[in-house]
Amino acid sequence: MKLLIKNGRVVHPVTSAVILQDILIEDGKIVLIERGLEAEADQVIDASGLAVSPGLVDMHVHLRDPGLTYKEDIITGSNAAARGGITAMACMANTSPTVDCPEQVQYVLDRANQGSGVQIFPIAALSKGLRGEEPTDADALKKAGAIALSDDGNNVDNANLMRDVLIQAGQLDIPVLCHCEDTSMVEGRAVNEGSVSRQLWLEGRPAIAEELVVMRDAMLAEETGAHVHICHVSTARSVEIIRKMKKKGIHITCETCPQYFTLTEDEVLVQGSLARVNPPLRTAQDVKGIIAGLKDGTIDAIATDHAPHSAEEKARPLVRAPSGMIGLETSLAITLTQLYHTGKMELPEIIRRMSTNPSDILHLPKGRMSLGVDGDLTIFDPNEEWTVDPERFASKARNTPFGGWKVKGRVKYTIVKGRVIYRQA
Numbered sequence: 221m222k223l224l225i226k227n228g229r230v231v232h233p234v235t236s237a238v239i240l241q242d243i244l245i246e247d248g249k250i251v252l253i254e255r256g257l258e259a260e261a262d263q264v265i266d267a268s269g270l271a272v273s274p275g276l277v278d279m280h281v282h283l284r285d286p287g288l289t290y291k292e293d294i295i296t297g298s299n300a301a302a303r304g305g306i307t308a309m310a311c312m313a314n315t316s317p318t319v320d321c322p323e324q325v326q327y328v329l330d331r332a333n334q335g336s337g338v339q340i341f342p343i344a345a346l347s348k349g350l351r352g353e354e355p356t357d358a359d360a361l362k363k364a365g366a367i368a369l370s371d372d373g374n375n376v377d378n379a380n381l382m383r384d385v386l387i388q389a390g391q392l393d394i395p396v397l398c399h400c401e402d403t404s405m406v407e408g409r410a411v412n413e414g415s416v417s418r419q420l421w422l423e424g425r426p427a428i429a430e431e432l433v434v435m436r437d438a439m440l441a442e443e444t445g446a447h448v449h450i451c452h453v454s455t456a457r458s459v460e461i462i463r464k465m466k467k468k469g470i471h472i473t474c475e476t477c478p479q480y481f482t483l484t485e486d487e488v489l490v491q492g493s494l495a496r497v498n499p500p501l502r503t504a505q506d507v508k509g510i511i512a513g514l515k516d517g518t519i520d521a522i523a524t525d526h527a528p529h530s531a532e533e534k535a536r537p538l539v540r541a542p543s544g545m546i547g548l549e550t551s552l553a554i555t556l557t558q559l560y561h562t563g564k565m566e567l568p569e570i571i572r573r574m575s576t577n578p579s580d581i582l583h584l585p586k587g588r589m590s591l592g593v594d595g596d597l598t599i600f601d602p603n604e605e606w607t608v609d610p611e612r613f614a615s616k617a618r619n620t621p622f623g624g625w626k627v628k629g630r631v632k633y634t635i636v637k638g639r640v641i642y643r644q645a
């Protein structure tokens with residue numbers, strides 16, 4: 221089986237080049253990347269005017285399967301990812317039951333095979349039932365196919381547990397992904413602590429709740445030598461802390477999400493529970509700090525934290541609605557609109573954060589445009605404008621804060637191992 225992609229602007233995230241080239245994929249692998257390639261193929265895609273990049277890797281999604289499949293399931297989540305140009309993703313363990321034993325890891329892997337073709341890599345819980353008390357069997361979970369450990373959704377309040385888990389994870393050479401928000405400072409609170417929480421007469425989730433735990437986990441990374449990855453960084457000071465810790469040579473990486481470099485807490489006043497997410501949307505100053513962190517490489521990755529909830533749940537009043545927003549089908553478009561079309565970042569730098577770096581953090585053999593690697597590609601028109609219409613999403617959920625937004629940048633084809641799994645109609 222041969223697939224030839226002709227005349228695309230090929231985005232090379234490692235060398236930062238964008239070159240007019242053709243790509244030949246044979247039996248699932250990239251075998252030639254050249255200008256003016258003359259080759260026989262079973263399928264030819266004319267990518268004139270389009271960008272061709274390594275497939276996007278989303279390292280933080282909630283697929284809600286098993287148990288919470290009224291919100292999303294692995295099949296619909298995998299369809300949504302394909303529409304978003306994502307070829308591989310890692311899914312969090314806060315399902316029902318939680319993914320805290322080898323059987324549940326196997327369940328996710330089995331279901332993933334029935335999906336759109338997007339590769340799914342399970343993340344296992346670091347504590348049993350995500351309760352933050354007893355560690356899971358990291359060795360068995362890794363053997364079953366888990367690629368990282370995380371209690372995401374919950375902060376790990378018990379520093380001793382975190383330390384023990386990091387020692388284990390260090391020995392197994394897998395990263396620990398940390399949702400950082402000190403529970404005692406955020407429990408039961410819906411929005412950032414600041415002008416909006418004051419206007420609404422609510423107690424808020426302060427920035428320091430995140431920053432304290434970022435600091436703690438960085439120090440634990442230093443002490444144990446293990447790899448700590450900070451999830452969804454949302455404050456300027458978290459970026460500062462991570463920048464300093466990286467300079468010290470500590471093995472720490474981090475991600476942010478499109479909402480944190482696009483929206484502020486004010487969005488809550490406009491969209492109510494649709495703008496409720498953990499950690500919460502912050503201030504314009506934080507947005508600036510996040511963008512600076514993305515530009516200078518302190519922030520390694522852009523993930524979605526795709527967090528589907530039902531319409532009924534999100535229709536509840538702000539303080540009773542669950543936190544989270546979906547992102548699989550808008551992430552590339554929002555990122556291009558906010559960072560590329562504003563001149564803040566170039567395509568290769570963006571693709572490095574949406575493909576190469578997350579892939580490296582999780583030790584996946586993805587995110588590179590070179591010979592012999594899996595033919596996972598995202599083909600997009602960086603300049604096409606469209607309007608986000610949640611009714612058209614493949615996801616079961618509609619909880620995006622970007623409904624009705626005019627964005628610039630559209631996924632045309634998503635290709636996994638040389639097979640077109642999505643093509644824009």
Ligand SMILES: NC(=O)N[C@@H](CC(=O)O)C(=O)O
Binds near residue numbers: 499
């Ligand atoms: N981000 C959220 O607000 N919610 C996530 C959990 C998480 O990523 O922390 C969810 O599972 O709904």
Ligand SMILES: [Zn+2]
Binds near residue numbers: 499
């Ligand atoms: Zn989280």
